[in-house]
Amino acid sequence: MKKIWSWYLQKSFMTKMTAGFVLGIIAGLILGPQSEMFGPLGELFLKLLKMVVLPLILLSLIVAVNHSNPKELGRIGAKIFPFYIIATGISVCVGIMLAKLTNPGVGLTLPTDVEVVAPEKPSFLSILMNMVPSNIFEAFVAGDVLSVVFVAVVVGLSFLYLRHSGNEEQQAMGELLLKVTNAGNEATMKLLNGILQYAPIGIFGITAQTIGHQGVDTLIVLGKFVGTSYLGVILLLTVVFPIFLKLAGVRVIKFYRDIKEAVFTSFVTCSSLGTLPLTIKCAEKAGINERVAKLTLPIGATVNMNGTALRFGVAVVFAAEIMGITLSVPELATIVIIGTMAAVGTAGVPGAGLIGMSIVFTQAGLPIEIVALTAGVNVLLDMAFTCGNVTGDLVGAKVVDQSERRAERKAAALAAQRGDATVSQASTTE
Template sequence: MQESFWQRYWRFPIIWKVLIGFVAGAVTGLVVGPSIEVVQPLGTLFLRLLQMLVMPLVFFTLIVGAASIRPSQLGRAGVKILVYYLLTSAVAVTLGVLLALAVSPGQGLSMPGQGGEARMPPPISQVLLGIVPTNPFAALAQGDVLAVIFFALVVGVALGALRHSGEAGRASLSEGLLAIFRGINEVMFVLVRGVLEYAPIGVFALIAVTLGRTGVAALVPLAKLTGVVYGGVLLQILFYSLLLALLGVGLRRFWSAAQEPMAMAFVTRSSNGTLPVTMRAAGRLGIREALYGFSLPLGATINMDGTALYIGASVVFVANVAGIDLTPGQLLGVIVTGVLASIGTAGVPGAGLIMLSLAITQAGLPMAPVGLVAGIDAILDMVRTMCNVTGDLVGTQVVARTEPDFVEAPTRAPAEGVGVPS
């Protein structure tokens, strides 16, 4: 029997649908121009659908992941992923600084007019204290990702402790509760699949509006900065490949699974919004939910390799525009600030400008040149978010490689399909 159009459409890989939407949106945006903003609601709807899934998905996946293993095992893997996130962020921001110093991307540009005061992020101490929520339900309602992660981990660890307490009554109750959480988690992945089917339309609108507003000419004055950021991300990805190769990870298999979340992150510019797709990729790599259930949501919040690289390059760019030579102390401060600021920066479009404002202030540079960077922030945000998400997945694979308990046996690897985080 011959397949219908819709049957062929559903079987067509999502990654190709998204890429077709991206190309069509880019061409349409450049041809039509600013008037293409009429399709903006289609892109906004896609982002809202993704954001709708983030909080419940993070909450229930973290609980299931943390409860699925012994607390001692969770602690060991947690330390490893945290160390990885901090070290790779430091590598990224250093790479951004060094590349920008070599290229001097802002040289020859003039200062823009004074703009409005940049929105500043909270102090690091406030960010760290804010991780512990006074009201977990308010944190869920307000989208406070760090607080939700903390509370879900605490609940999951407590549930895991009950499962392994050795008391039959407590273990039985905890298994029943865990089964409910797992059921809700499966429902969330069904919703993820449905939202992904809408992705090509949303991607078309997002790209069309972005290029319709900026146009090709908007990239010319800042082409060197754009080249530094894009080139730096490429080098960071090569660093990931080297790290994976040293651990004996099959690069072809890994990058084949990673291409979908990388493409989704590039077009949506949201680490949190891409989280469902990144989880599917981790499952496809045979990594257990017990690991990626907490490493990926945590990474989407505190691991911002691409954004750290962008900050390093942009601070040098601002210094070039202002005609200021950065001292070694200022450069060191930029590196430290870039790593620490990522802890409190949400994985949503445009959050990198908040981190950049913090780094600019810390370095004692004028804020006015930030307006130049903001003009192409959407273009830079695409590639830096892709790097952020890639770093999360690489970190999860690195920990899984060093912790065999978190890897599925080959015969048990999750299959592609609705309701399965593959």
């Protein structure tokens, strides 16, 4: 048994994950609905990941804030949020253009036996207000990630100001608190490493259950819709994101090689937040500064939804074709804007996908009941869209990191020039 365990540990993480995925597909196809029995294996894996997410976000953000300063935090935020909005808007456009080419809704009809009730859309102000928890512990119990991010930043800033206080006693307390937080962060990462050893088994369970449950009939009926969605995500990964990376001076193939574990895990788990611990590890492997990664990735996992935005673009054309409606260019332009705001503004809210779809469909004058038509392949779609979301988070972090590095080099060069000028002036005086 010890030899088998040693052999298992020696295999690369990606090899083990791929083996679990392939075996899961085989089991799902052979056993069909009976593959439901493997579901608990995948459920356990997701629970383990979610168990470690909030402590990781809290501790890593506090540490990241203390490796920065308030001015630096504002600068990084001013860079990452424009990226989120631009990348999300482009994703909506990609979805619309592809759907216009493939016509995924032609030949399908609106389901009449299913009624879908959209949750009430939260206002932008209420989303901002909900970020501030009235009870810190309640935020953790509810799994409210945006609130946990807010708490982590505020607590991290309090540590930072203690450490830079003029009072020596406060400085000592701040250093002690940061040291304890660093220790907790390291312990959390050790726990994550242990959880990832179980990951291939969890991936097997999730894949077997998904493939066995979905069935082939629904996939055939909605084949063009699924195919268009997957093609859209492939275009994001192979065209749109590489353009951002190239403009930032990043070697695309090497970057994708470094983040492949996070991308693959997000595809199988359908969870940006569940994948976040591995996303942060892959960011480190991709050479993204720890300060930038731990500040941007937790926020990106709840706000940056490139894959979901692409879904809105495909879905609105899909629904329009079912209803026999031709959308004009101004209407499509409006949908791009609304889809972008829906993807960013409803992220992190329970039922975010349904809320976003209801916003976009209402704007286009389309019935939300069409959502029910895609329910049979929803899991397969979520796999692709989550993959797009997580990849977008990592691309954004890398782009900001490259910008920060360029700014640091420029500042260092200016400092060196000033130093040379000072030396030259002193020599002349002598």
